[in-house]
Amino acid sequence: MIEVNKLVKRFDGFAALDGAALTVPDGSVYGLVGPNGAGKSTLIRHLTGIYRQDEGAILVGGEPVWENPALKARIGSIPDDWYYFLQASIRDMMRFYRSFYPRFSMERYEKLKEVFAIDERRTIRRLSKGMQKQAAFWLTMCCLPDYLILDEPVDGLDPVMRRQVWSLVMSDVAERGTTVLVSSHNLRELEDVCDHVGIMDHGKVLLERSLEQLQDNMVKLQVVFPDGMTEVPPELPVLHASKIGRIHTLIMRMSAEEATERLAQYAPLLVDAVPLTLEEIFIYELGGVNYAVKDIVL
């Protein structure tokens, strides 16, 4: 489990993290979203022990990360700006990783050679951006981490490679129970891979939910009321309502069954429950918090 509590980090008086808190349960895949400058990468650098917090606590598996090599050996990380030595080939970097990660698996390294199909003798500096990302995944997955911290991991990868790396990560989650925290701007993609989502802005985590909670607690309905009824009954707890012709589109915070039941008493001509996308859920969830949602949901 990864627990972050009331984390504060200031750079020259500017609070990049301002009381951020999140919880990633064991074996789950947690997606962290938020606009540029929300503090995602700063938070991630705390989780990997690169930054030291000003206030608050970070516990990974119950232990603090800062200056804790035994714990860090179990954390795999792909930062946004992956570091490699200037003249190093993938094979050189493999030796470097192997010396830091006691669990480094050569067997997996050889297997992944076929997946990524990059010559291991090539200098990383001379590889394209996407290929460098692939090399980072290659080496990180060989460390057999218990915790995988990924900052914009599929940025720069082609669609086939995206799928490939997600499939590698998901198989590790299924087989080894790896706990994953991933930051991304792509809500569509997060919907496939994540089971928990947290949304950040201005150095705080505004909302954190399991995907199941999000999907089951909100419903979009298309309703046609019988003749003579032009308005939505005021006693219905509607988050958002719009109307095109006779069709009302209602967003309600309840399950589809409950909503259909409650509408049945008005004898509507048509009730159609339409699932919401993660993007829509965020817009309506955060709409109440009075934030400029459009900037957050990218």
Next chain:
Amino acid sequence: MISLNYRDSRPIYEQIRDELRKLIVTGAIGKDEKLPSVRSLATELAINPNTIQRAYNELEAEGYICSVPGKGSFASGDTGADDARRKELMNKVRELLRELRYLGVTEAELLGLIKGGAER
């Protein structure tokens, strides 16, 4: 064996559930046949294993599959218990009938369809 449609507005777990149900109903997955493991589906589809587990749990609750601890999930071949699904499908048929009536399809034609469908 399962294809996900990323333009579909249904959540992923619902798509997986519906696709698997279709495979079971059509007999593509026979009675007592083993379903793919959660692990292998997660890898194949690049989808979170918990999402797939959720689809399996729902199918089990509906009675389409039964899971044997340590062995995997199997098509149960006995779906008589699923009243909710029956109700849902009947509602769908009702909706379709309403539209067919509007289009002027006669009762005889529909009866013929039901008989023909049952034979198949």
